[in-house]
Structure formats: structure tokens, C-alpha cells
Amino acid sequence: MEDCLSKKIEITVSEAEKRTGRNAMNMQETYTAYLIETRAVESQNEGQCSPVDSLWRRYSEFELLRNYLLVTFPHIVVPPLPEKRADFVWHKLSADNMDPDFVERRRIGLENFLLRVASHPVLCRDNIFYSFLTQESGWKEMVNETGFQLKADSRLKALNATFRVKNPDKRFTELKHYSDELQSVISHLLRVRARVADRLYGVYKVHGNYGRVFSEWSAIEKEMGDGLQSAGHHMDVYAASIDDILEEEEHYADQLKEYLFYAEALRAVCRKHELMQYDLEMAAQDLTSKKQQCEELATGTVRTFSLKGMTSKLFGQENPEQREAKIKVLEEQIQEGEEQLKSKNLEGRDFVKSAWADIERFKEQKNHDLKEALISYAVMQISMCKKGIQVWTNAKECFSKM
Amino acid sequence: DASLAEANSFSPSMPTSPASMINQYKFEEEPELRDLFITVDDPESHITAIETFITYRVVTKTSRSEFDSSEYEVRRRYQDFLWLKSKLEEAHPTLIIPPLPEKFIMKGMVERFNDEFIETRRKALHKFLNRIADHPTLTFNEDFKIFLTAQAWELSSHKKQGPGLLSRMGQTVRAVASSVRGGVKNRPEMFTEMNDYMETFSQKINVLDKIAHRIYKEEREYFNEMKEYGPIHTLWSASEEDIADSLKGVASCIDRCCKATEKRMAGLSENLLPIIHEYVLYSEILMGVLKRRDLIQGELDSKVDALASKRAEKDAITEEIGKLEDKVECANNALKADWERWKQNMQYDMRSAFTNVAENNLHYYEECLATWESFLTSQTVDLHVEEDSEDQ
Numbered sequence: 001m002e003d004c005l006s007k008k009i010e011i012t013v014s015e016a017e018k019r020t021g022r023n024a025m026n027m028q029e030t031y032t033a034y035l036i037e038t039r040a041v042e043s044q045n046e047g048q049c050s051p052v053d054s055l056w057r058r059y060s061e062f063e064l065l066r067n068y069l070l071v072t073f074p075h076i077v078v079p080p081l082p083e084k085r086a087d088f089v090w091h092k093l094s095a096d097n098m099d100p101d102f103v104e105r106r107r108i109g110l111e112n113f114l115l116r117v118a119s120h121p122v123l124c125r126d127n128i129f130y131s132f133l134t135q136e137s138g139w140k141e142m143v144n145e146t147g148f149q150l151k152a153d154s155r156l157k158a159l160n161a162t163f164r165v166k167n168p169d170k171r172f173t174e175l176k177h178y179s180d181e182l183q184s185v186i187s188h189l190l191r192v193r194a195r196v197a198d199r200l201y202g203v204y205k206v207h208g209n210y211g212r213v214f215s216e217w218s219a220i221e222k223e224m225g226d227g228l229q230s231a232g233h234h235m236d237v238y239a240a241s242i243d244d245i246l247e248e249e250e251h252y253a254d255q256l257k258e259y260l261f262y263a264e265a266l267r268a269v270c271r272k273h274e275l276m277q278y279d280l281e282m283a284a285q286d287l288t289s290k291k292q293q294c295e296e297l298a299t300g301t302v303r304t305f306s307l308k309g310m311t312s313k314l315f316g317q318e319n320p321e322q323r324e325a326k327i328k329v330l331e332e333q334i335q336e337g338e339e340q341l342k343s344k345n346l347e348g349r350d351f352v353k354s355a356w357a358d359i360e361r362f363k364e365q366k367n368h369d370l371k372e373a374l375i376s377y378a379v380m381q382i383s384m385c386k387k388g389i390q391v392w393t394n395a396k397e398c399f400s401k402m
Numbered sequence: 403d404a405s406l407a408e409a410n411s412f413s414p415s416m417p418t419s420p421a422s423m424i425n426q427y428k429f430e431e432e433p434e435l436r437d438l439f440i441t442v443d444d445p446e447s448h449i450t451a452i453e454t455f456i457t458y459r460v461v462t463k464t465s466r467s468e469f470d471s472s473e474y475e476v477r478r479r480y481q482d483f484l485w486l487k488s489k490l491e492e493a494h495p496t497l498i499i500p501p502l503p504e505k506f507i508m509k510g511m512v513e514r515f516n517d518e519f520i521e522t523r524r525k526a527l528h529k530f531l532n533r534i535a536d537h538p539t540l541t542f543n544e545d546f547k548i549f550l551t552a553q554a555w556e557l558s559s560h561k562k563q564g565p566g567l568l569s570r571m572g573q574t575v576r577a578v579a580s581s582v583r584g585g586v587k588n589r590p591e592m593f594t595e596m597n598d599y600m601e602t603f604s605q606k607i608n609v610l611d612k613i614a615h616r617i618y619k620e621e622r623e624y625f626n627e628m629k630e631y632g633p634i635h636t637l638w639s640a641s642e643e644d645i646a647d648s649l650k651g652v653a654s655c656i657d658r659c660c661k662a663t664e665k666r667m668a669g670l671s672e673n674l675l676p677i678i679h680e681y682v683l684y685s686e687i688l689m690g691v692l693k694r695r696d697l698i699q700g701e702l703d704s705k706v707d708a709l710a711s712k713r714a715e716k717d718a719i720t721e722e723i724g725k726l727e728d729k730v731e732c733a734n735n736a737l738k739a740d741w742e743r744w745k746q747n748m749q750y751d752m753r754s755a756f757t758n759v760a761e762n763n764l765h766y767y768e769e770c771l772a773t774w775e776s777f778l779t780s781q782t783v784d785l786h787v788e789e790d791s792e793d794q
Contacts, residue, residue, distance in 0.1 A: 178641060185638040192631050199624035206620050209613045217606040220599050224749055231756070367644040371781070374648045378655070378778045385771035389764060396760035402753040 005124035006115060010039045011133065013111035016103045017056070032103055033058050034110055038133050055136035059084070062110060064143055065132050069123060071148045074272040075355035076123060077362040079116035080261030082109025088190040088253065090198040090246075101247075105254060112258070122358070158271050161278035168277050169352055175359065176270040183263035186256055193253060197246055208239030227402035234395040241391070245384050252380065255373040259366060266362070269355050276351055280344045287337040294330040297323055438535045439463045440550065442528035445520045446477070455479050458524060460531065462550045474551045480505070482549065483527060485561055489545040490534070495694040496737040497540065498744045500533035501683030502526070525676065538743075539736070586696060588703055590734070596741060597692050604685035611678050618675060621667045628663060632656035648781060655773045662769040669762035677755040681748065688744070691737060698733045702726040 015035040023029045033056040040050045062081055069078045086102050096102065114133070117123045128146065131139050214232030218225040444459040457477040464472060483502055490499045503526035531550075534540045548560055589597075635653035639646040705726055709719045 181641040185634065185641065189631075189634045189638065192627065192634060196624070196627045196631050199620065199627050202620040203617065203624050206613065206616050209609075209616070213606055213609050213613065217603070217610075220602045220606075224752065227753075363644075370645050371648050374645070374652050375778065375781050377652065378774045378781070381655070381659075381774045382771060382778065385767045385774065388767035389771065392760050392763040392767065396757055396764065399753060399756040399760055402749065402756070 004119045004121060005130070006118035008041055009118075009133075010041055011111070011114050011118055012037045013107050013114065014054075016107045018098070019058075030098065031058050032098070032106075034107060036114070036133060053134060055134070057132070059106075059110075061132070061140070062113065064140065065129065066113075067152075068128055068143050068146065068148050069117070069126070070268060071152045072126070072128075072146075073122060075269060075351050076120070076358050077262065077265045077269055078123070079113055079120070080258060080265055081113055082106050082254070083257065083261070088187075088194045088257070090194040090201070101250075105250065108251075109254060109258075121361075153272070153275055158275055161275040162271065165274045165278040166281055168274050171356065172270045172273045172352075176267060179263040179266040179270070182266075183260060186260040186263070190253060190256060190260065193249075197249060201242055201246060204239050204242035206239075207235050210235040211239075224402045227398045227400075231395050231398035231402075234391055234398060238388070238391045238395075241387050245380070245387075248380055249377075252373060252377050255369070255376075259370065262362075262366070266359070269359065273351060273355065276344075276348050280341070280348050283337065283341050283344055287334065287341055290330055290334050290337060294327055294334060297327050297330070436535075437465045438541060440528075440531045440535055442524055442531060445524055455481075456520060458527060460550060469547070469551065471551075476551065476553065476557075478549070478557075480523070480527075482557065483530065486545060486549045487530075490540060490543060491694075493543060493545070494539065494736065495698065496691055496733040496740070497537070498684070498687060498691055498737075498740045499540070500530050500537075501680050501687055502530055504683075522676070526680075529680070539740075588699060589696065592738070593692065593695060593734075596688075600685060600688050600692065604689065607678065607681045607685050611682050614670070614675055614678050618667065618670050621663065621670065625660065625663045625667060628656065628660040632660060651777045651780060655777050658773045659770045662766050662773075666762050666766040669758065673758045673762075674755050677751055681751070684744075684748075695733050695737055698726075699730050702730050 013034050014037050017033050017035070018030060019033045020028060020030050035054055035056055037052050037054045039052045059081075066078060066081055069076070082105070085097060086099075117129055123129060128139075128143055131142060135142075211232040214228040214235070218228040218232070221228065439462070441461045442458050443461070445456050446459075448455055448457060457479045460474075460476050460478050462469075462474040487499055487502050490497075503523045534543075534546055540546060548557065552560060632653045632655075635649045635656065639649035639653070642649060702723065705719060705723050709716065709723060
């Protein structure tokens with residue numbers, strides 16, 4: 001098995017830059033461009049510093065790439081992009097897309113996306129993806145030339161299938177259920193986390209008020225003065241410490257967000273299965289009715305009511321030649337239909353097999369990543385507690401000297 | 403500490419922790435020297451045709467000979483405490499009389515007598531009486547003794563005696579009159595310093611009061627959000643298999659930290675907040691004491707001025723001046739001594755209150771640390787060694 005792209009080249013999204021340009025309607029717009037750097041891995045091992053290739057891409061190009069992957073590989077759980085707009089923000093964070101902190105976190109998210117695709121056994125082999133990383137000009141045209149937009153299933157068709165499909169694979173139904181639950185629970189968690197962060201920020205910052213009062217108070221005290229003054233300083237340190245703590249937590253939130261968006265990718269695969277299954281069921285139904293029609297015409301018995309049948313009864317039967325012609329047409333259609341049904345069946349089974357393989361891969365990845373995320377959260381809490389212990393130990397010492 | 407345990411033994415209904423006991427009882431001298439022990443408890447509601455009010459049980463145990471009995475139990479209402487305070491102020495105008503809890507709290511009071519309010523008031527009344535008992539002069543005040551020992555009807559009849567409303571009004575008028583002259587110009591340096599100190603102290607303690615309340619509020623809001631945070635992880639674990647245990651572990655950690663935060667909040671409201679509030683009241687009391695000293699001095703000053711202008715009653719005025727000079731000297735000395743005592747107590751109270759805050763925070767963080775560390779251990783036990791060292 002050939003190695004994933006990620007083993008051959010090193011990919012980083014190293015910089016973000018504000019740009020102004022003209023959009024499709026010739027109006028001026030500001031956007032951020034991201035620098036993608038790639039470097040071959042092998043030559044590094046030989047002790048040489050291999051050259052870095054780089055090009056600039058903006059968010060909309062990432063979106064185009066992802067949409068292409070979604071359509072081209074419907075059986076794959078395609079990694080999600082970082083959010084387009086800042087969501088689940090607590091008050092200190094800005095919801096502004098141009099905010100440097102948001103841009104920075106997005107840069108990391110985009111790099112993560114590229115690494116995910118590059119380490120996916122199927123996706124990493126795609127040419128368009130490789131060109132995205134290496135070919136700055138003409139890439140957009142290349143993608144559009146694949147005509148992938150035409151291959152995309154319409155939303156309406158997909159919705160219709162979801163409601164009408166009779167026998168979808170149970171595993172996909174369960175998976176869809178799971179992805180709904182996952183999405184709901186993670187977004188709830190992120191919302192509450194943001195509120196908790198807000199409150200925690202408030203608790204820490206309000207302690208900063210002690211610093212100034214203690215200092216002013218210490219001016220009128222003789223014995224208590226030193227203790228007050230130095231305690232105030234520690235309160236300032238305490239109040240300031242929350243900024244770094246919450247910034248780190250933001251990365252944790254981003255890890256959860258990735259899986260929030262992954263839920264949608266899971267649902268996309270389920271939808272594709274439902275669509276294919278519905279297609280299959282419709283084709284089978286159509287074939288059955290044609291066979292029935294054929295039988296009726298051949299034997300002359302009308303088993304099912306049909307308007308055509310009625311009208312021919314009322315306005316006169318067809319002659320035997322016409323009937324023969326009809327039967328022949330139907331037999332041809334039935335033949336075609338059976339071949340189509342066979343291939344659709346095969347397609348469907350292949351889809352289920354390969355989709356499920358990727359879903360298993362995804363599950364393992366998800367379990368690993370989320371467990372690590374939870375552990376990193378615990379590590380963050382531990383660090384926060386240790387900082388708190390240090391500050392309050394110092395403060396206690398100062399207070400006891402008052 | 404055996405004596406503290408003793409002090410606790412006759413107040414079974416009082417839920418005081420050892421730490422707050424130390425705050426309430428031990429101010430300066432060793433507790434073994436105390437011969438007067440007072441508790442305030444058992445609030446009871448009384449409903450009459452005209453009004454509803456609360457009485458508190460006041461239990462006194464003493465070995466003093468001037469008390470007929472060694473144990474007393476009486477019921478007192480807030481009005482009675484107010485009476486006692488005003489009598490003490492009257493008898494000792496330049497002593498620092500401890501603060502009484504306020505009549506009512508302005509904001510956020512729906513019902514005048516909700517349980518939290520009554521309990522806060524009870525604790526403050528308890529402290530009030532004990533502070534008087536600890537005061538070297540006030541503890542021997544006659545009205546104080548009557549307050550502790552007299553039955554309800556005895557107290558009412560005693561209250562009716564003594565200088566009536568009119569004479570008290572007369573005092574106030576004289577006080578206002580001499581305040582015009584102020585007694586400020588001849589004020590000894592020491593008392594000017596005291597005044598300046600109190601002005602700044604008063605400002606700072608009021609700001610501290612606001613800060614402390616704000617911190618409490620923020621901690622409570624944090625607690626409210628945290629309550630919701632843990633359960634979400636449990637809910638999530640229901641949809642998962644492999645990571646269900648980790649999620650449940652996180653949920654339980656968050657819940658335990660939540661409880662720890664509740665403890666921290668309680669510590670704040672039981673310790674720092676009441677103490678700072680008392681000193682807010684103290685700062686008003688002290689400004690009042692300084693004013694009263696100035697008034698007494700003002701009386702002397704106005705007599706001295708009168709002597710300069712009225713040659714006729716020279717002898718009489720000179721005699722009056724003599725008396726007033728003594729009065730001023732007594733007042734000054736009393737205040738000076740009490741000031742030193744107050745400052746020492748204030749220093750002690752502040753030190754112990756803030757140290758207690760630091761300790762509460764330390765306990766909070768230590769408990770949270772232990773919780774998360776044990777979770778981490780449980781998670782990394784079965785992980786790859788590589789990942790283990792990465793976490794560290």
C-alpha cells in the first residue's frame with residue numbers, strides 16, 4: 001500500500017495576510033489569504049534542507065476544494081473546514097472575521113484540514129488536491145473543468161430520498177441518528193463552555209480590583225502596609241493569569257468544533273446511501289410494474305387497473321400487431337432495466353462496503369482524538385489549579401504578615 | 403483549644419466552625435480570662451395586632467460576683483439592641499461602640515424576614531454583644547448588665563427611666579450649637595491624624611466591600627454555569643462506547659469542582675463579607691466618635707472664649723472650665739486607648755479574614771487539582787508510553 005501524501009511531504013499553513021481586491025461584482029473587498037508551504041520529506045532525512053514551495057490561497061478556495069471532494073468521494077467522511085464565522089464566542093473574543101486571534105485560529109484549522117486530507121488513504125491521491133497544494137494559478141479552472149458541480153446531487157432529490165426510502169441499511173440509519181446526537185450534544189457543550197469561560201473570566205478579573213485598593217490602603221497603615229501591598233501584587237498576577245488559560249482552552253474548543261462539523265460529513269455519507277438505495281428501490285419498482293404490464297398484455301388479463309387499459313376497453317381494443325409491438329418494446333425495456341438494476345445493486349453494495357470501511361476508520365480516529373482532547377482538557381485544568389495554588393500560597397503568606 | 407471547646411459547648415444550636423469561632427471569640431487576651439459568655443440564637447417570630455417582629459434568645463453564663471445568678475436566659479428584639487447601643491454611646495461618648503447590623507437592607511429584599519436575613523442578623527447581634535463583653539470598660543456597664551439579665555417587663559420599665567426624649571433633644575441642640583464652633587481648631591495633632599486616617603480608611607473599606615460583593619456575585623454566576631456543564635458530558639457518554647468512560651470521568655470531575663466552588667463561595671459569605679461589612683459600619687462609628695470628642699472639646703473651647711468676654715461670672719466659669727478640662731482629658735484618653743485597641747483588633751480581623759480567603763482558595767484549587775489528576779491517571783494508564791510523556 002502506497003504511503004499517504006502526508007508521509008511524503010510536509011504541509012504547513014504558515015502565514016495569514018490581509019488583502020484587498022475586487023470581487024465578482026467589481027466591488028472592493030477585504031479578505032485574508034493564507035500561505036501554504038510544502039516541502040518534500042525524504043530529502044530532509046538525508047540532512048539536506050529541501051526547498052519550500054509555497055502559494056497563497058483564500059478561504060473560498062478551500063471551500064471549493066472541499067465541495068469537490070464531497071462530490072467526487074461521496075463514500076468518504078470528508079474532513080471539515082474550520083468555521084467560516086466565529087461562533088460560540090464568549091464576550092472577550094471577537095466575532096469579527098478580521099480579528100487577529102480568529103485569523104490565527106483559522107490558520108491552524110486550515111492546516112489541520114490539509115493534514116487530515118493528506119493523511120487520508122483515499123483522498124490524498126487526488127490530483128486536484130495535489131494541485132491545490134502546488135499549483136497557484138489555473139487551479140480554479142482545473143476544478144471547474146472536472147464538472148463536479150454537475151455531478152452533485154440536488155438537495156431536493158436527497159431530501160425526497162430520505163423521506164421515501166423503504167429499506168436503508170440499518171447501520172446507516174443508526175449512524176445518522178448518532179451524528180444528530182453528536183452534533184446536538186457538542187453544540188450544547190460548546191455553548192455552555194463559552195458561558196463558563198465568560199464567568200471564569202469575571203471571577204479572575206474582579207480580583208484585580210484588590211491590587212489598587214490594597215495599595216492605597218497600605219499607604220495609611222504602618223504594620224499592615226507591606227503585607228497589603230505585596231498581596232495586592234499577587235492579586236494582579238492572579239487576575240492576569242486567566243488570559244493565557246482561556247486562550248489555551250480555545251484550542252480545546254476548536255478540537256471539539258472539528259467533530260461538531262464532522263457530524264455533518266457523516267450525515268452526508270448517510271444521505272448518499274439513502275439516495276442510492278432509493279434510486280435502487282425506484283428502479284426495482286419500475287421494473288416490476290413493466291413486467292406486470294408485459295404479462296397483462298401477453299395473457300390478456302388485466303390485473304391492475306390502468307387508465308390506458310380502460311380507455312382501450314372503452315374505445316376499442318388494439319389489434320394483435322399493436323399489442324405485439326408493445327410487448328416487444330416492454331421486453332427491451334425490461335432487459336435494460338434488469339441490467340441497470342444489477343449494476344445499481346452492485347454500485348450500492350460497493351458503496352456500502354467502502355463507505356463503511358471509511359466510517360470504521362473515522363470512528364477510530366474520532367475516539368482517539370476525542371479521548372486525547374479530554375485528556376488535554378484535564379491537563380489544562382491541572383495547570384490552572386497549580387497556578388492558582390501558587391498565587392494564593394503567595395497571597396496567604398503576605399496576608400499572614402499583615 | 404480547651405477553652406474554645408467550652409465556649410462552644412453551651413451553644414448547641416449555633417453552627418459555628420472552629421475557624422469562625424476563633425474570629426468571634428478570641429480578639430486579644432487569652433480566652434481563659436473571660437468570665438462572661440454570651441450567645442444569641444433561636445430567632446422566633448411574634449405576631450401581634452399592630453406588628454410582626456423577631457425576638458432572639460440571649461443566654462449569658464458568668465462567674466462574676468456582681469451578677470446574682472450564674473446563668474441567664476432572656477429574649478430580646480432588635481429595638482432592645484438599638485436601645486443598648488444608644489445608652490452605651492451616651493455613657494461613653496468617646497469609646498468605640500461595636501456596630502449593630504443595619505435596620506434593613508435596601509436592595510434585593512422581598513420579605514423583611516427571610517431566613518438568610520435573620521441568620522445574618524443573628525450572627526451580627528451575637529458578635530455585637532460579645533465585643534461589648536470583651537471591652538475592658540463597656541463590659542462593666544450597668545445597662546449592659548440589665549440588657550443581659552432583665553426580664554421583658556423589667557427591661558421596658560427600666561427603659562422608661564433615665565433622661566427622657568426632651569433632655570436628649572436638648573443635648574443634641576447644645577451639640578449642634580457647639581459644633582458651629584467645632585472644637586477643631588484646638589484639636590490635638592493625634593486626633594487630626596486619626597481623622598485623616600479614618601477618612602481614607604472609610605473610603606477604602608467601602609470600595610473593598612463592593613469588590614468583595616462583586617467577587618461573590620461572579621463566583622455564584624460561575625457556579626450556576628458550572629452546574630449545567632458537567633451533565634452535558636454524561637449525556638454525551640450515552641451515545642458513545644469507546645470514550646464513554648472518559649466523558650463520564652470528565653463529568654464527575656466538573657461536578658466535584660462545582661461543589662468545591664460552592665464551598666469557596668460559602669467561605670466568602672460566612673467570613674470575609676461580614677467582616678468587611680462590620681468595618682464599613684465601624685468606619686461610620688469612628689467618624690461619629692471623633693465628632694463627639696470634638697464636641698466635648700468644643701464645649702470647653704466655647705467656655706474659654708466665654709471667660710475672655712464675660713468678666714462678671716469669672717469664678718463660676720473658671721470652675722466650669724476646670725470640670726470641662728477634666729472631661730476633655732478623660733474623653734481624649736478613653737478614645738486614645740480604645741483607638742489602639744480598635745486598630746489592633748482591626749489588624750487581626752483583616753489578617754485572619756484575608757488569610758481565610760487565601761486558604762479557601764487554596765483548598766478549592768487543591769481539591770480541583772486532586773480531582774483532575776486522578777482522572778488523568780485513570781486515562782493515561784492504558785495509553786501508549788509515548789503519549790504519556792507528551793502529556794507531561
